[in-house]
Amino acid sequence: MPAGFSLPGVATSHGWYALAPYRWEAATLTLHRVEALPSGVVAHLEITQDGETLCVRSDKELTAADIGEVANRVRWCLRLDEDLSEFGELCAADPELCASVQPSGGRLLRCPTLWEDVVKTILTTNTTWAQTKAMAARLVAVLGAPHPDAPSLRSFPTPEAVASNEETLVAQVRLGYRNASVLKIGRDIASGALDLEALKSGELSTPELRKRLLSLPGVGPYAAATLLMILGRYDELAVDTELRAHVRRKYLGGAVETAEKQLREPYEKWGRWRYLAYWFDPR
């Protein structure tokens, strides 16, 4: 575990913990998640921290291969292997920012698969956070793999489950016009025409990665920047209504009509750490 790692800090570093199948239990500082594993087992995982130790409990007996897979997924989701020391050093000059970053160390929670992060990012576009949570909950409840002992607990749906259930997706999950994008991406992954997980390898340059993300239906500049953040590339700001409101209020004296260049300006000096500098900028 990285020095100073805090599970509560990382888990709540942005809103993803509130989107199914994640659930954060504040009273016990436990991150819950239902995962479908390679052996076919659907398990309820509970992630907690005890001092310098991260504990992952499964309510189902797991094979050695499943245990290895769980470990890999948890490491990815909590960014245990990501080196953010340079960002931390740059923050040190600004006590307020430093305090804002401190709980998570700059680690933003992500999902085990890029497929899940892409879908959830699309679910944040042109809607309210309450509706994003509701759409994610319906997606999991309707198309996720059920836990054997508690069918109300489900994993995040596979691309195949989405691809082969268009009518159910439209009628029961109700993503609005986002149905078409999610369906297309699911079908392309299921058919082998698209390999999203390959984008996690780190081999592509940030501009090339951005280009690939922008080629996905339903992914524009905002979503691509958000997904670059998911992939550990923080160069690009995700300009949305939240960022606009924040920059106008904090840096532009409440100006209404503002060019995008003006909105980006306060974070230009942060270079490859722009996204994090904005994200943790005290409101």
Added chain:
DNA sequence: TTCCAGGGGTAGA
């Protein structure tokens, strides 16, 4: 009713 929310796609200039 009307507006619009952590935007995206498209046509037309």
Added chain:
DNA sequence: TCTACCCATGGA
């Protein structure tokens, strides 16, 4: 490159 318009959904 920029602007205008439409896009399902559901809450205010």
